[in-house]
Amino acid sequence: xxxxxxxxxxxxxxxxxxxxxxxxxxxxxxxxxxxxxxxxxxxxxxxxxxxxxxxxxxxxxxxxxxxxxxxxxxxxxxxxxxxxxxxxxxxxxxxxxxxxxxxxxxxxxxxxxxxxxxxxxxxxxxxxxxxxxxxxxxxxxxxxxxxxxxxxxxxxxxxxxxxxxxxxxxxxxxxxxxxxxxxx
Numbered sequence: 001x002x003x004x005x006x007x008x009x010x011x012x013x014x015x016x017x018x019x020x021x022x023x024x025x026x027x028x029x030x031x032x033x034x035x036x037x038x039x040x041x042x043x044x045x046x047x048x049x050x051x052x053x054x055x056x057x058x059x060x061x062x063x064x065x066x067x068x069x070x071x072x073x074x075x076x077x078x079x080x081x082x083x084x085x086x087x088x089x090x091x092x093x094x095x096x097x098x099x100x101x102x103x104x105x106x107x108x109x110x111x112x113x114x115x116x117x118x119x120x121x122x123x124x125x126x127x128x129x130x131x132x133x134x135x136x137x138x139x140x141x142x143x144x145x146x147x148x149x150x151x152x153x154x155x156x157x158x159x160x161x162x163x164x165x166x167x168x169x170x171x172x173x174x175x176x177x178x179x180x181x182x183x184x
Contacts, residue, residue: 001181002040004031010052014089017055017098024056032067044181048072051124051155054131055080055098061111062103070112070180072173073100075119075155079130086126101134104141113144115176117169119153127155148172 006027010020028045035042045067049057054076060068079101080086086095096102104111116135122128138145148169150157157166 001177002038004038008053008056010056012052013085015052015055015086015098017090017094020053021056021059021098041183043067044069044183046070046072046177046181048074049076050074051076051127054078054100055086057114058098058100058103061100061114062106062108064107064109064112068112070115070177072115072117072177073131074117074158074173075122075124075127075131075153076116077127077130078116078134082129083126099130101130101137104134104137104143111143113146113176113180114138115146115173116148117158117173118147118149119155119157120149120151121153122155124155146172146176 004027006023008020008023009016031038031040031045032042043066046069047057047060049072054073057071057073057076060071077083077086078099080090080095080099090098116131118131135145135147150165150169152163153166157163158170160166
């Protein structure tokens with residue numbers, strides 16, 4: 001596996017999700033277009049989103065692409081509808097457009113497998129209720145979902161030392177990526 005980290009314009013407090021989504025699309029196109037240079041397969045890509053990047057998963061859920069083999073969300077905003085911060089900066093249409101939970105109901109194809117890591121002690125306003133609604137909706141739709149809850153985890157738990165459950169969640173995310181990015 002190869003990891004590609006890139007900058008995007010998703011920000012705080014103004015989320016700039018339209019610009020961030022354009023940056024993500026450009027990054028995917030760049031990686032796929034230069035895949036041979038990087039020694040990677042352009043048909044086996046995963047997207048991983050953390051925290052405020054979660055809304056960028058709405059588009060690949062709504063309109064799945066065969067080259068996007070799986071999605072990973074660590075302590076991510078997955079339903080913006082109740083988020084006061086997002087509602088302050090985004091129109092109602094944008095809130096729905098960038099809510100992965102809404103995208104589930106509008107999906108036009110076979111959903112890619114989705115790994116969700118939940119931080120049980122996350123204090124980010126409006127994040128956990130939206131993440132929990134996404135999980136409930138994914139289960140109701142029988143989506144290919146893998147959920148790992150870190151009951152003692154706070155926002156960013158995966159980059160903190162010492163907690164065995166946090167290490168387990170990270171290991172399982174890597175195994176999920178390996179399984180879903182394997183050649184077919």
